Amino acid sequence: MFGHSVKLFTLMGFEIKIDASWLLIAALIVWSLSSGYFPQVLPGLSQSAYLILSITAMLALFASLILHELAHSLVARRYGLGIGGITLFLFGGVAELVDEPKSAASEFWIAIAGPIMSFVLAGLFGLAALVAGGAGVVGILLGYLASINLVLAVFNLIPAFPLDGGRVLRAWLWQRSGDMLEATRKASGAGTVLAIGLMGLGLFSALSGGGIGGAWLVLIGFFVLNASRGAYQRLLVQDSLKGRRVAELMTPDPWTAHPDMTLADLADRVMMAHAVSFAPVVGDGAVVGYVDAQLMRTIAREEWANTTVGDVMAAVDDSCLVAPRMTAEDALNRLAQGPHRKLIVVEGRQLRGVLSLRDLMGHIAVVQALGGARTGR
Incomplete structure (x- = not known):
């Protein structure tokens, strides 16, 4: 945090x-x-x-x-x-x-x-x-x-999320409805009202000569607003991904590169031909690295014909390799915390697919468009 x-x-x-x-x-x-x-x-x-x-x-x-x-x-x-x-x-x-x-x-x-x-x-x-x-x-x-x-x-x-009183309000609403997400939405709405009120009061105080006290109220209002909305959005994401595994949301059988392939061939036959900017590198049936457009840009274009994928590929480690059975929420946390924008899905070292933030966000968007993933909580 x-x-x-x-x-x-x-x-x-x-x-x-x-x-x-x-x-x-x-x-x-x-x-x-x-x-x-x-x-x-x-x-x-x-x-x-x-x-x-x-x-x-x-x-x-x-x-x-x-x-x-x-x-x-x-x-x-x-x-x-x-x-x-x-x-x-x-x-x-x-x-x-x-x-x-x-x-x-x-x-x-x-x-x-x-x-x-x-x-x-x-x-x-x-x-x-x-x-x-x-x-x-x-x-x-x-x-x-x-x-x-x-x-x-x-x-x-004060009964406005994320203050303690707002959490008490959420507990009461949750107990009555049995729906934590809906309870959070309502408590977060109360937090938004409080935040706007604090910012309005702070702005009035600052314009009336209140000085630092008014500015401080505005800052607190911004904090409450961001915290209340952020808490609800995080819960929406968790609710949408609950019960989902990486295998369900990944892109299976992605386009790949071979270590002996030249960068020119990779660009023409894989990236340009199939509109992808990321390619796992597979040799002898195992994932040995990856190449993406960002890495390609570090190599002068006139060198692409004489440079192989194996010469420049990024090594893979546990930070970018995930198993198909990993939960979608854990995968999202991995993407949020780590340096990688895509995760390579493997069993052993055998490639099964690629999971991107776009895959996860697309699933979340569909779930919310359909009214949320109601689980009877």
């Missing part, structure tokens, strides 16, 4: 990571607290004292976010779901669920665990602030942490 995250440590079996974007929000929080909030509620301290206090508050806030996401992760693990880790990023934190919940009940308890943890933290920090007297440096700091955890819990309970 996050391409520039760095692992910090492992907590209760979960990797805790930070994304590069986290540095921006951390700096903004420290700046806001040290230049505005703490000087207002604790006048008379030195600038260095405000800075130390702000850094402490920021670290405690992000510790609270980790505990919020840890609650999600522990309940998800209890229900047998994989967790890719907990990552702090620009808009807070996220527990990276590898799989979707298998039932409405598990969705509900996984979703509600985070806000419950934030409410508990708000109560504990509030109680500690009362014990500390409330008016001193420690009391003010604890009071701030109580308030921010309370805000975090309440905001996350």
Whole structure:
């Protein structure tokens, strides 16, 4: 999910990571607290004292976010779901669920665990602030942490996907209808409404002199919009490919090249003649490599007649070879994560077909045009 995250440590079996974007929000929080909030509620301290206090508050806030996401992760693990880790990023934190919940009940308890943890933290920090007297440096700091955890819990309970409240809404809709995809569509729609509202409010605030606060609301709105729509689209893809194997969607018996064939012959007799830009290379009945148009362009055209396929072909390895029995969803993930645009389907080393992203997207488009792959979930 996050391409520039760095692992910090492992907590209760979960990797805790930070994304590069986290540095921006951390700096903004420290700046806001040290230049505005703490000087207002604790006048008379030195600038260095405000800075130390702000850094402490920021670290405690992000510790609270980790505990919020840890609650999600522990309940998800209890229900047998994989967790890719907990990552702090620009808009807070996220527990990276590898799989979707298998039932409405598990969705509900996984979703509600985070806000419950934030409410508990708000109560504990509030109680500690009362014990500390409330008016001193420690009391003010604890009071701030109580308030921010309370805000975090309440905001996350807004019934708009992908917020925790939106997941609770999805669980309720799912329980009523028995259809996870339709429940996700409706919860995602609520997320879209929230996102547009946040962006509109942020734009109004920015134009009215709200400054960075308005811009921040717009950014949050964009994040919610993309996350809600992206989650629904991912589920659509999973639903369309469910139960399908590579053998069902691949292009069987593709046009091939031989290692001794010249590039000129490959271009004329295979690629141009049959309108293909990719050819597995087969020698002695086994796949030994592949050639595509991108690779061909790296060779000067005047050299094609004197260069054989075997001289320039790309080697094959496990990243581009798949078995016919592999699930279509796993194949799509392989294409999305790897450097290859096509996968060569083999049994042993014998060629069975080629699977491209176009094959998968074409199947998904047909399924959705027919009204979706209803599976009675």
